[in-house]
Amino acid sequence: MATDRSVALRIDVFTIFPSLIDDFADQSLLGKARRKGLLDVRAHDLRSETTDPHRSVDDSPFGGGAGMVLMPEPLFACVEAVDPPRPLFLLGPGGRAFDQDLARELASGEGFSLLCGRYEGVDARVTDHLVDDELSIGDYVLNGGEVAAMVVLEAVGRLVPGVMGNQASGDDESFSHGLLEYPQYTRPGSFRGWDVPPVLRSGDHGRVDRWRRAQALHRTVARRPDLIAARGGISEDERTLMEEFPPDRA
Numbered sequence: 001m002a003t004d005r006s007v008a009l010r011i012d013v014f015t016i017f018p019s020l021i022d023d024f025a026d027q028s029l030l031g032k033a034r035r036k037g038l039l040d041v042r043a044h045d046l047r048s049e050t051t052d053p054h055r056s057v058d059d060s061p062f063g064g065g066a067g068m069v070l071m072p073e074p075l076f077a078c079v080e081a082v083d084p085p086r087p088l089f090l091l092g093p094g095g096r097a098f099d100q101d102l103a104r105e106l107a108s109g110e111g112f113s114l115l116c117g118r119y120e121g122v123d124a125r126v127t128d129h130l131v132d133d134e135l136s137i138g139d140y141v142l143n144g145g146e147v148a149a150m151v152v153l154e155a156v157g158r159l160v161p162g163v164m165g166n167q168a169s170g171d172d173e174s175f176s177h178g179l180l181e182y183p184q185y186t187r188p189g190s191f192r193g194w195d196v197p198p199v200l201r202s203g204d205h206g207r208v209d210r211w212r213r214a215q216a217l218h219r220t221v222a223r224r225p226d227l228i229a230a231r232g233g234i235s236e237d238e239r240t241l242m243e244e245f246p247p248d249r250a
Helices: 018-023 030-034 072-082 100-107 124-129 144-155 167-171 203-223 223-228 234-245
Strands: 009-015 038-046 087-099 109-118 133-136
Touching: 009 018, 009 144, 018 030, 018 038, 018 144, 030 038, 030 087, 030 144, 038 072, 038 144, 072 109, 072 124, 100 144, 124 167, 133 144, 133 203, 203 223, 203 234
Parallel strands: 009 038, 009 109, 087 109, 087 133
Antiparallel strands: none
16 A cells, blocks of 8 residues: 655665665665655664674574674664564565565555675574565675665665656656566767667657557567566567567667
């Protein structure tokens, strides 16, 4: 259910590098949205509730092995001291795939939180008893969850009503309808012998819309056939449209 956007969407991020998150969230559209009261991004230092002189948040794993693991005590203590909005997601390669549909879902909610893993991961009791779910931004390994948190902040934050200058901008983007976005052109009309497709300069908005839909289909078929499979293939009407407008070759 969409929430009242007179109240900022709150996103809490738990990390050992809170300045990374704060600096990122203060830039560009996200920074403007924070200043306008549309986004409430709060970065929390996982070391804030530690009690030892070294402010330790990690230790070697039981059973041996390379690397260090984030301990449960400081993570539980930090999250419980803040009482952040739920769901709380752990960011890591073992989580569910973060995609545009989930970004829309989170943008329409009241708030959520992110826990950035580090080192070799987190104590399993954090996964089992503290967080609500896990998120992954791709099948690769990062040094920590901060970059992943920035991806989630950017993808979700820009979908909050009022953040983008033209809210319709999000409707035609890649993945918005299970397809990649169509090619875009601007001035000049001819550049080094490469011309803007005549249909885009025709003034026939209906034909432009059909051309764009056809190009989105062509691009997705060529570059992301998995998206075509996920949407159940291409309909007869779409095949006809693709035949009417061949692939763009600027």
